Structure formats: structure tokens, C-alpha cells
Amino acid sequence: MAAASGSFLSHLACTRCGRTTSPHLLQGVCDCGGTLLCRYDTEAMRHALKREDLKSREASLWRYTELLPVQDPAHIVTLGEGFTPILPLRWGAQHGLTDLSLKDEGLNPTGTFKARGASVGVSRLRELGVQRVVVSSSGNAGDAWAVYSRRGGIEATIILPQDAPEPMLVESELTGHDLYTFAGHNSRGGRLAKSFAENHQAFCANTFQEPYRVEGKKTMGLEIAEQLGWRMPDVVVYPIGGGVGLIGIWKAFNELRELGWLHGKLPRFVIAQYEGCAPLVEAFTSGKDSCTPWGEIDTLPGGLRAPKPLVDFLILQILRETGGMAIAVSGDDALTAVREVMVSDGIFMCPEAGTTIVALRQLLQSGWVQPDEKVVVINTGTGLKYASLFPASPHHIADGVEEMR
Numbered sequence: 001m002a003a004a005s006g007s008f009l010s011h012l013a014c015t016r017c018g019r020t021t022s023p024h025l026l027q028g029v030c031d032c033g034g035t036l037l038c039r040y041d042t043e044a045m046r047h048a049l050k051r052e053d054l055k056s057r058e059a060s061l062w063r064y065t066e067l068l069p070v071q072d073p074a075h076i077v078t079l080g081e082g083f084t085p086i087l088p089l090r091w092g093a094q095h096g097l098t099d100l101s102l103k104d105e106g107l108n109p110t111g112t113f114k115a116r117g118a119s120v121g122v123s124r125l126r127e128l129g130v131q132r133v134v135v136s137s138s139g140n141a142g143d144a145w146a147v148y149s150r151r152g153g154i155e156a157t158i159i160l161p162q163d164a165p166e167p168m169l170v171e172s173e174l175t176g177h178d179l180y181t182f183a184g185h186n187s188r189g190g191r192l193a194k195s196f197a198e199n200h201q202a203f204c205a206n207t208f209q210e211p212y213r214v215e216g217k218k219t220m221g222l223e224i225a226e227q228l229g230w231r232m233p234d235v236v237v238y239p240i241g242g243g244v245g246l247i248g249i250w251k252a253f254n255e256l257r258e259l260g261w262l263h264g265k266l267p268r269f270v271i272a273q274y275e276g277c278a279p280l281v282e283a284f285t286s287g288k289d290s291c292t293p294w295g296e297i298d299t300l301p302g303g304l305r306a307p308k309p310l311v312d313f314l315i316l317q318i319l320r321e322t323g324g325m326a327i328a329v330s331g332d333d334a335l336t337a338v339r340e341v342m343v344s345d346g347i348f349m350c351p352e353a354g355t356t357i358v359a360l361r362q363l364l365q366s367g368w369v370q371p372d373e374k375v376v377v378i379n380t381g382t383g384l385k386y387a388s389l390f391p392a393s394p395h396h397i398a399d400g401v402e403e404m405r
């Protein structure tokens with residue numbers, strides 16, 4: 001395996017006021033409160049690296065170090081995350097779509113794509129001297145940060161909703177870090193993490209409160225481009241909460257275009273949310289530039305519970321610029337879709353990603369997606385973490401029966 005060369009990180013840029021700052025100082029958000037994103041010197045990188053150079057690199061997200069913020073490979077905290085497969089889906093052909101694939105993030109450590117954000121986030125924060133983080137999440141990010149913080153030797157405090165699926169609570173707790181749960185609205189978790197950070201000199205690594213998590217999730221986009229032979233799909237369907245993954249994939253395609261490694265139009269981005277917490281769908285369909293905070297949240301446990309994503313304006317801009325779409329689906333329909341894909345393809349999707357299948361079916365029926373288009377859905381995690389939502393009812397073999405017909 002060839003070692004990758006260094007990072008081309010050049011500065012941080014604020015998504016709200018546009019101000020740029022040095023990437024080498026520890027900073028959560030911009031002075032104006034806006035989310036910071038990493039920027040790279042793609043012009044210099046163009047001359048230093050060709051896309052063919054990646055071929056001999058390790059099969060993890062760290063194959064893209066030039067486009068990642070970590071400066072010294074000694075700080076990399078890894079459990080082998082990334083380079084997950086893109087699998088053709090028979091479900092597509094069964095529904096009149098000839099070229100449907102699924103990016104299977106369930107194969108990551110901790111069973112979800114949150115491992116990408118945690119690996120890059122913990123690595124970079126550790127490099128910048130952080131010794132203690134606090135993270136509140138709807139579940140999967142919390143356990144990923146618990147695991148990667150342990151791996152990286154930093155302390156973590158994890159704050160999860162009381163009804164987070166058991167595997168997420170168990171995995172967090174088994175790391176030995178402090179785990180807290182809370183009842184009520186998800187925005188409470190965010191507030192609790194912020195006040196904990198202030199009182200305990202911990203770094204708050206909540207969604208879009210720091211610039212590095214999205215860089216990890218960006219690698220999904222880098223991989224999709226590379227795995228499709230340096231082409232972009234026509235449509236990407238993403239189950240959205242805070243939007244880190246969607247912005248990451250969009251950012252990846254843009255950086256690859258700047259590098260001259262990708263050409264042409266960006267895919268149309270489609271987002272799917274549960275009906276019981278769909279602030280982005282509501283804002284998109286009513287033509288607004290930002291979300292009204294969602295009141296009562298009524299969704300299945302797990303992700304997709306972001307009542308007002310911090311960078312809602314950027315997500316909505318991406319949807320509009322790419323000619324995308326936003327669709328809300330019921331939890332029951334998402335669970336049914338998970339069962340369907342299990343039967344058609346043997347892939348146990350998480351219910352959050354089940355929403356993408358329901359959305360896609362609607363878009364096929366309405367003609368918004370054409371049968372010959374290249375479509376990629378993101379399965380953000382394994383359904384195994386949600387097994388309790390699918391109670392098994394096997395055929396029981398009675399005592400004394402030793403032969404099956």
C-alpha cells in the first residue's frame with residue numbers, strides 16, 4: 001500500500017458571512033456563529049496528484065488524505081472506515097429502473113456512516129490538542145464518537161435521547177465514557193451539550209459546530225465518484241437529518257470538479273425525511289430559504305430528528321441549484337421498504353435509509369426519475385442496529401419433532 005502525501009487544507013470559510021480563517025487554530029464556529037467549512041488548495045493539488053495515483057492506496061477513506069484536514073498521519077484515528085461498496089440493486093429493475101445502486105454504509109465500524117465523521121473529526125481535533133469532547137446526537141453519531149474517542153485516547157461525554165435504539169446506548173456505554181440520556185425534544189440535547197462544553201472545558205463536536213466531521217462524510221462522495229469510474233450519478237437520494245452527509249457529498253463532487261477529476265453537471269440531490277420531522281421538506285416545498293423549527297417530533301427512533309438544521313439555507317440551495325427534490329415519508333412505509341429490499345437484495349438497510357426507497361418509488365411513479373437514469377441511494381447504516389423494530393416470528397419446531405418435512 002502506497003502512503004498518501006500531505007493535506008492540501010488551505011483555510012476555513014464561514015458558510016454565513018464568508019470570512020476566512022487559518023485552519024491551524026482550534027475553532028468551533030465562526031465569530032458570527034456560522035458553520036465553518038474546510039477549503040483546499042486544489043490548484044496546487046492538481047499538479048501534485050493524479051486520480052490514477054489513488055489506485056494503489058489503502059481501501060479506507062484515508063486514501064484521500066490530500067482532501068482531508070489532518071496534517072500529520074501520526075494523528076489518524078482509524079478502525080478501517082470507508083471504501084464501502086456500491087452495490088447494484090435488483091429492487092431497481094423490479095420497479096422499472098435499470099441503473100440503481102446502493103452505497104452501503106452499514107459496513108463501517110459502528111455500523112453507520114457516522115464512523116467517517118468521527119474518524120476524521122477525532123483525528124483532527126486530537127491533532128489540534130483537544131483532549132475532551134462532548135457530543136449530543138440522535139444516536140449513531142454519539143456511539144461513533146464514543147468509539148473513536150476511545151480509540152484516539154481522548155475523553156468523551158455522550159448525550160443521547162432516552163429512546164435511542166439500545167445498540168447505540170450499549171455501544172456508547174461500553175466504551176467507558178460518560179453517557180447521559182434525556183427525554184423531550186431533540187433540541188434539548190444540543191443545548192445540554194453546549195452548556196456542558198462551557199462548564200467542563202470540553203470541545204462541543206455537535207453537528208456543524210465544528211468543521212471536520214463533514215470532511216469525513218465528504219469521503220462518501222469521493223468514493224462514489226471513484227467507484228463509478230470518475231462519473232457522477234444523475235440522481236443521489238439521501239436520508240437527511242442535519243445534512244452533514246448531503247453537504248459532504250456535494251462538497252466532494254465540487255472539489256473533484258475543481259481538480260479536473262470530474263466533469264459535467266452535478267447530480268440532482270433528493271432528500272427524504274420522516275413526516276413526523278420534515279422541516280427541510282416543508283421549507284423546500286413552500287419555497288423558503290430556511291426552516292421553521294419543527295415542533296413536536298414524531299418519528300421512529302434513530303437519526304433524522306433535526307428540528308432546524310444549522311445550515312438549512314445551504315441544503316435548500318443545493319436542492320434548488322441541482323434541480324433536486326424533497327420528500328417526506330411515513331415511518332411505516334420506511335419499515336416496509338426495508339423489508340422489501342431485504343427480500344429483493346439481501347441488504348438490511350436502516351429505517352432512515354428506507355425513506356429513500358419510498359421517495360424513489362414516488363419519483364419513479366411521477367416520472368421525475370426516468371427509467372434509464374443512474375441513481376444512487378445512500379444506506380447510511382445497517383438495519384441490525386434497529387432489529388427491535390422488526391420482531392421475528394419464526395416457525396417454531398415443537399418439542400419432540402426431530403425431522404422436518
Ligand SMILES: Cc1ncc(COP(=O)(O)O)c(C=O)c1O
Pocket residue numbers: 112138139140141207239240241242243244245246302303304305350352353380381
Ligand atoms: C442512520 C442515519 N441516517 C441518516 C442520518 C442523517 O444524517 P445527516 O446529519 O448527514 O443528515 C443520521 C443522523 O443521525 C443517521 O443516524
Ligand SMILES: [Zn+2]
Pocket residue numbers: 014015016017018019030031032033034
Ligand atoms: Zn461568519
